[in-house]
Every structure is written in structure tokens, then in C-alpha cells.
């Protein structure tokens with residue numbers, strides 16, 4: 001099996017042009033098959049505010065009414081995705097920017113209304129992703145760059161969390177490739193003390209995760225990220241790492257970087 005790296009970058013890296021450029025150079029230098037998944041929630045919130053629309057998030061998930069869907073479609077598929085693709089092209093990486101609707105690569109179902117109506121938020125399901133089609137892009141020499149948008153197959157775009165997309169892509173492609181999933185963000189990894197970059201936890205298994213949650217050492221956006229990461233590691237993905245976007249270049253080193261998840 002050939003190796004595949006799926007790398008996800010979040011809003012805080014995208015929002016910092018120095019960090020973003022450094023990351024995109026290191027991403028380009030990564031050898032072999034690779035896929036980039038990007039979020040951009042922070043930029044979407046900023047753009048919403050400038051348009052007079054207050055962003056509403058519950059447990060890190062955006063309530064996506066019709067106006068918000070228009071904004072996130074413009075911001076994720078347009079502004080952020082195309083800028084990243086253009087930068088990657090500049091570095092010699094033949095990137096192709098995609099939503100889940102392009103090539104029918106990722107379908108989702110509109111989240112059912114329970115206590116909260118999340119609007120046009122899309123949940124992935126078994127069979128959401130067609131790995132063979134994505135493999136054709138990789139074989140064709142392209143580097144797919146996915147944003148946080150999916151579609152329902154009936155003409156409706158949906159907003160889907162980028163961490164979830166990255167995890168689902170990694171699981172779907174792990175039948176075809178030896179897949180490594182890396183969540184890159186603005187800290188060295190999962191920290192014992194969120195204010196101390198030297199307190200990196202090098203490895204976490206499900207038991208330790210439960211303990212870290214109870215002690216509230218892991219909270220907010222890190223909780224859904226870890227849940228997605230553990231789903232990936234328990235469903236055939238070879239390795240899952242959570243680390244700093246500046247450290248991607250150290251992926252080749254044996255010592256590795258960031259926090260590594262174990263089963």
C-alpha cells in the first residue's frame with residue numbers, strides 16, 4: 001500500500017498569513033500522496049460580523065441559516081480555498097480546490113432538528129465519501145484541497161465541520177492507502193496546561209482521554225477534534241497526530257511531533 005497524508009488546518013492558522021505560508025511550504029515539501037482539508041470558522045465569523053450577521057455557534061458547531069450558508073460558501077469555497085490553491089500552485093504543488101459537491105466527492109445529510117436547529121449543517125454518513133474517485137485525482141497528480149462544505153445530492157450545499165471531513169476522508173481512504181491524519185493548529189499539540197507550550201502530552205489513549213476530559217484539561221474545540229481523531233484511529237487509519245502547523249516538516253523525523261493518539 002502507498003502512503004497517504006491527510007492534513008487539516010484550522011481557522012487560527014488560516015487567519016495568520018505568516019503561519020499559513022510557512023505551513024503551505026512544508027505541506028508542499030511533504031513527499032507522496034497528500035490531501036489538504038481546511039476550516040476557516042474564524043474568518044467566516046469575522047466576515048459575518050462585517051455583514052451585520054452575528055455568528056452563532058453551539059458546542060463549536062455553527063448554526064447555519066440561509067444567510068450564513070451564503071457567507072460560508074463564499075468564504076470557504078471561494079476566498080480561503082482559492083487563496084490556498086493559488087499559493088500551493090506558486091510553490092509547485094498541483095492543487096485542485098474542492099467542495100464535497102465537486103466530483104460528488106462528499107455527500108452529507110442535513111442535520112435533523114432536535115433541541116437545536118443547526119440549519120444547513122451537514123452530517124456525514126456511511127458511504128458519504130467515494131474513495132475510488134478521490135484516488136483517481138491522486139493518481140492524476142493532483143493534490144485535493146477540500147473546504148468545509150458538502151452537498152446532499154439534491155442541490156443543497158451544507159456546512160460540515162472540517163475536522164469531521166478530515167477524519168471521514170482518512171477512514172474512507174485507509175482501505176486504499178496507508179493513511180496518516182494530522183490535525184495542525186496553533187499549539188504544539190494537546191497540552192497539560194493550555195498556557196504552557198512546554199507541557200505537551202506526547203501520547204493519548206482512550207483511557208487517558210477520559211481522564212483529561214474529567215479534569216477539564218481538554219475542553220472546547222479540542223473535544224470534537226479528539227473525538228474525530230479517535231474515530232479515525234479506531235477505524236483503520238494508521239496514525240493520527242495533533243500538532244503545531246509550524247512543525248509539519250518534522251513529520252519525517254523519527255522523533256515525530258505533537259500528540260500521537262493510540263488505541
Ligand SMILES: Nc1ncnc2c1ncn2[C@@H]1O[C@H](COP(=O)(O)OP(=O)(O)O)[C@@H](O)[C@H]1O
Pocket residue numbers: 009010011012039041060163184185186187189190191192193194217218219220221222223225
Ligand atoms: N489541552 C488542550 N491543549 C491544547 N488546546 C486545547 C486544549 N484544550 C482546549 N484546547 C483548545 O482547543 C483549540 C483547538 O480547537 P479549535 O479551536 O476547534 O481548532 P481549529 O480551528 O484549528 O480546528 C485550541 O485553540 C485551544 O484553545
Ligand SMILES: CC(=O)N[C@@H](CCC(=O)OP(=O)(O)O)C(=O)O
Pocket residue numbers: 009010011012038039040041042044060061062072121122148159160161162163
Ligand atoms: C457546521 C460547522 O460548524 N462548520 C464549521 C466549518 C468550518 C470549520 O470547521 O473551521 P475550523 O476548522 O477553522 O474550526 C464552521 O462553519 O465553523
